[in-house]
Amino acid sequence: MFNHLLTGDKFQAQTLMASIIPIPKPDTDLTECKNYRPISILNLDVKILAKVLANRLSVILPSLIQRDQVGFVRGRPATDAIRRLILLTAWANKTKTPSLLLKLDVKKAFDSLAWPYLKYTLQKWGVGANFMRWIQTLYDDPTAKIHIGSYTSPPFTIKRGTRQGCPLSPLLFDLALEPLAIAIRNNQDICGCNQDDQHHKLNMFADDITLFITRPLLSLPNLYLILQNFGVISGLTINHTKTEALSINLPHELTKLLSLNFEFQWNKNHITVLGIQLTKSFEQLYQANYPKVYSKISKLLEDWGKYHISWIGRITAIKMVLLPKLLYLFRVLPIPLKRIDLKKLEANLSAFIWAKKKPRIRVNILQRSKRDGGLGLPNLWKYYIAAQLTHIPFLHINNTSPLWVYLENSMAAPYTAESLLWTQMKHRPIINSPTLRHTLAIWDTYAALYNLQSPHTPVLPIFKHPQFIPGQQIRAFQWWRDQNLGRVGNLLTVRGPFTIDYLKENYKLPNSEYFRASQILHFVSQCWKQNTTRSTKQTYFEKWCVDGIPPLKAITIIYQYINSPKDILNLQYIKSWSKELNKTLGESDWKKIWDNTRNSSNNTILLEAGYKVLFRWYLTPKKLAHIYPNTNENCFRGCSIPGTMGHIWWTCPKAIRYWIRVYNMIFAVLNVNLQKNPYEALLGAPVQGVTRTQQKLINQIFLAARQVLARSWKSPAINYNLLKPKIDWIFVNEKLTSIALDKYPLFLKIWQPWIDYRFGGLLSTSILST
Incomplete structure (x- = not known):
């Protein structure tokens, strides 16, 4: 056409x-x-x-x-x-x-x-x-x-x-x-x-x-x-x-x-x-911009607090609506941030998430990504650091460099902004540019902390560097620039710095460059001595610097990197579940639990039910007795055993009978004989030996089972009769969602065993109107 x-x-x-x-x-x-x-x-x-x-x-x-x-x-x-x-x-x-x-x-x-x-x-x-x-x-x-x-x-x-x-x-x-x-x-x-x-x-x-x-x-x-x-x-x-x-x-x-x-x-x-x-002036920029945005965000939080929103929904609202407002300032303003003001804002965010009640889950858990066992609540300070770090690759000038880089270089003369970045603080001259001074302060603080820089600094420019005095006369080194030998990394092999013989053989080093070669190789050798690992590899961030431009979604990439925990299993709820269930899982097992939990349902209510158990949200008699010393710590179902989280959910005699009936239902629906496993039933670990569609239906049954048990939290008995209606409710929601997403055939493939079990193979119009 x-x-x-x-x-x-x-x-x-x-x-x-x-x-x-x-x-x-x-x-x-x-x-x-x-x-x-x-x-x-x-x-x-x-x-x-x-x-x-x-x-x-x-x-x-x-x-x-x-x-x-x-x-x-x-x-x-x-x-x-x-x-x-x-x-x-x-x-x-x-x-x-x-x-x-x-x-x-x-x-x-x-x-x-x-x-x-x-x-x-x-x-x-x-x-x-x-x-x-x-x-x-x-x-x-x-x-x-x-x-x-x-x-x-x-x-x-x-x-x-x-x-x-x-x-x-x-x-x-x-x-x-x-x-x-x-x-x-x-x-x-x-x-x-x-x-x-x-x-x-x-x-x-x-x-x-x-x-x-x-x-x-x-x-x-x-x-x-x-x-x-x-x-x-x-x-x-x-x-x-x-x-x-x-x-x-x-x-x-x-x-x-x-x-x-x-x-x-x-x-x-x-x-x-x-x-x-x-x-x-540079010093007035913070006061002119940040307090107004903080005030607007606080007002939004106050307005949203009037509505009934789930705590996962509140975290999602922060990520989708409030974070972009802050990220824009983080990206465009290369200025210091007042940490105290950010902490006040984070306190307001926490009050909004928990509806001004005492938090049930630690903020360091919420701020982990969902893949690492958290809920992806933004860590504002780390987002700020990530946004500020994205300016650094641009300092490495090339044909497409933005004009502000040339201004930075003119204010850094006789050196360049790039060379000052890779100069140790004690050798760095006074910097006139306030923006470059701030950018270098961020780099000095976080480059080593987050492993952004290699020990031997392969990206370090040889020319116009404060520690290489001969390189200030850049015209004298034109041959080296023409050969693309302007960085320390360009003059290294896996065995160490180039030699003059290596340069003669591979680069046809002219006789006129022998003296300059000696000067440069001596400087490179001094840098190589700092490399105790003897590796010539560059970090991902150094590769961006060589390119002179960060990739798309650079802030997200840096944030995910610096927000990743060093010890992925260092979570209190992992230690508590391992102790109470008398079994320790490895990192790969927990990653499967986290992936299965976050993909278990499109319904926020059901998703919350899964995370509440995983994060040990509920107040058990044992925990209440710790908070209120005069409170009875025994199970509220009358079994005279201390009511720990593992006991209430799994080892209580009434809970054991309840889960036996749940597993019997799964056998009746799917004709699959599962072994009782608390990590599967309570925490969402994938079941071994079942198909992908069977796993999805088992997820829904276990989610419903947890919700029914939670509804009977302080009751002397667990009402098993609520389980089938709860699964029917999930069934209706999943069907409507599948129609909206044009995934009805997949829904039917997952839920057909339940339809056969519950409705004799026919979709009930009465259940659809529930």
Whole structure:
């Protein structure tokens, strides 16, 4: 169908029609149109074509768009923009340079772009005829209609702007905006920060444009003229009254003069860029950003606390809703965190999870991953460390390095940020950049603790390193750089450092390099002496540094690594169960228990039932007697034996009779004769010698059995008659879930033995309505 569009065919008018739903902004006057956010829904055929085109265009976009534009360009995160602006502010304060941060507000940017200008720009970028034809098809008389409640407006024609909800729109907008960026970059009368052949004055995330300006009396009029001319030809105009300005080291008289001539919002303390409050100094960033987010999270927790939510549901809400809010700050702000404030927030999270009651499970257990015997509650401090560590690979400069790295290097001169990273603290010079100082502090504290660094530091750069003085004259070592011999690891074999003979044989070492070879190999030998393991392997983190960029989901990878326990079986509930059940399982057995428990059911109630027993949630008579000394510690079923967790659940005579009946039921349902095993019945260990579908049904029966026993917790008897109705309830829930997930055949395969046993092979309509 899409190929036919190239021959002159068009989409039907209905296909190009968008549905717009206005979403009201909170705490605003809803009688004003400006207080609504329009959400546009496009036809799926249109989105598929747009996504195909976007995927193709995104591959070459980084080669067309300069690195000061980070919005929707592959490999350029928002962290690049924020860190660069923080560094520019630090540079201005260090050099006492009068400067100005200017955040431009583009009026209805994506909705105002003129189509003739967009077409002309794309042609100038060299977009091919077929690609252009597909784009023109998407913009061939599109229409939209507005839905408000039950009212739907008549269709109206769209004549400008890139289409909202279209995967291709942000990329087209970047290309359309780049001529403006080029004009600003090339205008020498718009001044910024010039460092090492790099000109830093423009910072963009799509239409979110922030400028760092020096000599504002000269720069602002020239900028104003460019913006005015660009608005005439493109349709994109600047809202001057909403444009924010923040003066840095500007004399009061000059600031007053500028405010009289340019009607910007002249802020005293900060401007907002990509949701971050950028302040005049590095030290003010924490107070301007974190307390507000902490306050919002605490208010959300207070509001959510009014609702009846399971404790697993509360942990899930923290992971899905609250963690992303914090992770954004952790990622984009390279600043120290006040541990005391984070502990207060974690206390609020704990109060929310336990509904302001005393916690039943230790936080170190909850914060383990589910694969390691926990529930995956985020450890906020470790997430912060993981997010801060993701900045480090970027310091190892290459052709795609973000612009903030060049600023870091200029402030670290005559060394480089990369070389300072691999320099011991005692040999490290004073560091001018506050962001680099913070990043290195994180590295110094946690590199050895989490085994991120090898003893012989193979990634250590030889040139511009404080401990290798000859390497400061980098031009003298051009031959070595051409041979890609710029790191310690490049000059090592499994036996140790290269020799001159090895270099002559494998690299054709010229006679002119003999002296420099002696210098370099001596330095490498000093590094090798620190390697007691005599291994040349790199850590996973060092491999990222060599690449100069972390992989996708780097924060998750680092967090999982640093959050993994050294001793996986060092859990109190493992020790207690092993003691009471008089059997010790190995690591592989416990991993099977954890995997089987977390996959036992899609139903949160049943999942909780499994974890409550595993984590020893329940208060036994023995435990109550420890808390309240005058309480009887014997089993409440009248057997005059101390009521430990193992006794109540397994060895009590009434519990033994109950579990015999449960196992007899399993035999009647599946014709499988199982040996009684508390690890299988209570803790969810996989049963040996059964099929996968049988295992899933056994899981459900055991889950139901645990729930029935828990309902009879303080009763003198266990009501076995509740078991079959409980399994029927699980059966109904599993069936409805399978239909919703389009997995009904698998459900039928699992539950057919129960259907045969309970309903004589027929699905009962009465049970479905239960």
